[in-house]
Amino acid sequence: MTILPLRKFFAAAVVAVCLPFAPLTALAAPAANLPDFTDLVDKVGPSVVNIRTTTRVTLSPRGLPPGMDNGDMSEFFRRFFGIPVPQGPQGGQSPRGGQGGGQDSGPDSGNDTEQSSGVGSGFIMTSDGYVMTNAHVVDDADSIYVTLTDKREFKAKLIGVDDRTDVAVVKIQANNLPAITIGDSNKVRVGEWVLAIGSPFGLENTVTAGIVSAKGRDTGDYLPFIQTDVAVNPGNSGGPLINMQGEVIGINSQIYSRTGGFMGISFAIPIDEAMRVADQLKATGKVTRGRIAVAIGEVTKDVADSLGLPKAQGALVSSVEPGGPADKAGIQPGDIIQKFNGQTVDAATDLPRMVGDTKPGTRSTITIWRKGTTRDLPITVAELQPDKGTKADQRKAPEPKPRAANALGLSVTDLTADQLSQLKIKGGVMVDSVDGPAARAGLQKGDIILRVGDTDITGAKQFQEVTSRLDSQKMVAILVRRGDNTQFVPLRPRNPGQK
Incomplete structure (x- = not known):
């Protein structure tokens, strides 16, 4: 009799029990359906590049970091290694391997040197050398180096970056390169197989696979991310997300992590969004976007119910910039923006993308909901300028006048x-x-x-009259301004005597 280890014994027992009840073909079927990525990697791999960046730093004449003198280093080497600090020669061998002396050997002189500042990934957009990556991969870099799979390395020229979408384009001097095939991110389906190729932790040409776990994941103003469970780690940034047809459908950009490493959720920029940005970067070196100068918020179910909206969708206008396009068009705080140029605004995050994709100067139509009715307003889109910090309203409230209580619990x-x-x-x-x-x-x-339900408030006496007629069985939307922001707050009036 053959004695199996305990783990092998249980495995054998399970097989012995299961085989009589399950045909061999049924057991083999799942394995036959597993995807084979080998041909896909052979096809796409050469289009993926490694990107490393450097910054220029100044060393002291003896090769010491700025701010550290020879005495500091002597003490360090004496304590931890028991040896004296390596001395930079005066006229002998220099720390960088050249001959000392000359203009760099004086006591106050220094040497500039390149220091590695980051590693990321990218992919070849066109055969003449345009490469796409993440903006954060090339941030603050003095030099950018692109390495191909055949080990050729090129110093790249930065064409442009767009921080809002985290997209950057660089250019290398080379031709007949293996350009990647651009896919259609609108056709991505949740559950389909995808893979990532990149340089996690500097390990070039690493392939990981998984599925699309969600679409349209909003984590930024202009980015409805593709969410996957593909293992993505530091160094994968800027690399392509590939579908089973060998097409790039996204740029691996972010991960959800509490440790700094992969935890099962990663995010990719849809390639359609990225290509719109890349085309502008190639043409002008920058991205031009439209703006209508409003601050917006989500339309919650409670707000929709209290306003009589059929469903919770659209963008709630919380503030309007004086003199901006929206102000000139007649848009007011408390309006619900339902459509822009005929496109339905399902969520508040849809509006910035719709407006941002509109060329400045374009005359557009915006559909709003106000006091139970919809109306179309003409609006001319302006150009979005770099973000500027806004100061909070610091005006002091005046001395309060006699108060008046009401069913909402407000004294005004x-x-x-x-x-x-x-x-x-x-x-x-x-x-x-x-x-x-x-x-x-x-x-x-x-x-x-500013408003109770559909009634504009003009004074404390009128406010008291309006609130005295409220039905305690129905929610009412109160339009409230705080500082520079305005929003609806749904309240249920209390019964007489109720707290």
Whole structure:
């Protein structure tokens, strides 16, 4: 009798029990369906490149880092190695292998040298040397080097970067290169097999595989990411995400991680978005986007129900830049943007992409929902400028006037003419104190109430009359301004005597 180790014994027992009940063909079927990536890697591999970047640093005459003198290094070597510090010769062999002396041998002189600053990946877009990668791969680089799979290395010229989409294009002086095939990221399906090729941790031409686990994952203003479970690690950035047809459908850009390494979720920039950016970078070295100068937020189900919207979709206008395109078009805080140029705005994150893809100067149409009705407004798209920090409104609230309690748990006071002028509003009341429903919803002293339901608020007395008629069985949307931002807050009025 043959004695099997315990682990092998259980394996044999399972097979012995299962075989009589399952045909051999049934057991072999799953293996036959597993994908074979070998031909795919042979086809796409040569189009993937390694990218390393360097920055220029200045060393002291003895090869020491800036700010560290010879005495510091002597003590370091004495303590940890028991040897004296290597001395830079005066007229002898220099730390860089050349001859000492000359202009670099003086006590205050220094040497410039290149220091490695990062490693990433990329892929060949065109046979004449255009390479796409991530913007963060080439950030702050003084020199960029591209290495092909045949070990040829080229110093690359930076064509342009776009930080908003994390896309960059560089150019190497070479021809007849194996350009990658560009796919269609709109045709990507959740569950399909994909693979990544790149240089994780500097390990060139590493292939990992998995499936698309989600589409349209919003983690940025302009990027509906492709989410996968493909193993992506530092160094994979900028490399291609490949489908089973050998087409690039995305650029591996980000991972979700609590440790710095792969944890099962990675994100790729859709290639359609990346190519639109790359075409502009190749043509002008920069990306031009449209803007309409509004701040927007999500339309929640509670807000949609309280406003009578059929479904929770669109972009809620929280603030409008004075004198901007939206202001000139008549858009107001509290409006719900439902369409842009006939395209439905399903989520708030759709609008920045729609507007951003529109050429500045284009006359467009924007559809809004206001007080239970829809209307189309003509708007001329402006050019998006670099981000500028905004200062919070630091105006002090005036001394409160006598308060008036109501079913929403709000005590309010009238605004003075100067306050209305400073805030650039025509009406409203200032919150003096909160309790009950308003407190639970997060309203604060100093907030401005602009509208209750579909009724514009003009003063404390009128506000009291409006709130006294509210139905405690129905949610009501309160349009609230805080600082420079405006948003709807759904509240359920309390019954008389209720806290």
